Amino acid sequence: MPLLLDIYRRFNIKTTFFFTGYMAGLFPEVVKMVLKDGHEVGSHGKSHLPENGFDVMPFEKQKQHLAYTKKLLEDISGQEVISFRAPALRVGEHTARALVETGHRIDSSVASQRFDFFLSFGGFKKLKWLLAPRAAYRTSLESIFKKGNSPLVEVPLSAFFLPYVGTTMRIFPGITSLQRWGFHGETLLTGKPVVFDIHPNEFINESDQKRVIGKRSKNPVTHLLKDVIRSKLKVKNLGPGAMPLYERKIKFYKSRGYAFIPVRDYCENQELL
């Protein structure tokens, strides 16, 4: 976190940090560090446990997790928390209603036109992303993937087949360089903001730690494809190696006049709220 906050200070970047209730409860001082630097504090649900994905939890449980984390973050920060990003971007259609009923106004979990080739968790459900709008939109109350007139604004993450996230940046640095030209072109054409997503732990070198490969699938073939290969790929450029890749990306947009702002500021500036 100090590394990340430092790079944001150097490049005059303000962003949204989405905290899980679990992490915020363990490290409330980190939430305060982020606020002190002028970033937005958003909710990342209760935890990253696979069973806490918003695409598998029943509606009432989704609401419980949202309300719990919002209150915890508001108690720590003393500020209203209105923005949400789902752990592993796993949202279900009814997550829109759950967010509205718990007082959230912004979601940024839909990666429109992302296609995971079924390698990520919840791969089949994520097919809904293929048809979601690319520009920010007011969602339907019935489906977070569709336009409607609910009070919830969706700010989709940048994606085109591959998601624009830290993992892609680390595993396929070459592809990410191509991606940024594509997203920059799209911004010039349509004004869509570039939305990038990275986890602070991607800058931590964990190579000395034993890595246990979780078994999320009982079928040996899918276990090999989904868990083993995925786990091996996920550690590439993890740690200090990720920092120069990130800086290069930031400089690309900085030199082209982009402003780096929290999702809440974007929605306010665009009068979407």
Ligand SMILES: [Zn+2]
């Ligand atoms: Zn996360």
